[in-house]
Amino acid sequence: MKRINLTKKDLINSIYMQIGFSKKISESLLEDVLNTIIDNLKTNKKIKISKFGTFSIRSKKKRIGRNPLTKENKVISDRNVVLFKPSKEFKDLVNSTKDE
Secondary structure (H helix, E strand, C coil): CCCCCCCHHHHHHHHHHHHCCCHHHHHHHHHHHHHHHHHHHHHHCEEEECCCEEEEEEEECCEEEECCCCCCEEEECCEEEEEEEECHHHHHHHHCCCCC
């Protein structure tokens, strides 16, 4: 299966075509939505979007990793990772066999 990337520009064009806002307003709208999600995730460590899914942050401790090419050991620093768990409705939509 070929990997297809969905870019911000694609989303902006979709908003522009479906809603009719100017591309500048569509871009501003998308940026505002994404920034709201990011800001809430940073503040609350978890954000649930109904009928879509839940984003959460998990802390990972530092550990020893190995470069598979050089076999060199390296310390991977502690960091936060973002997890996404899709909602039941989202999973059902993805697995739906008919277009509605």
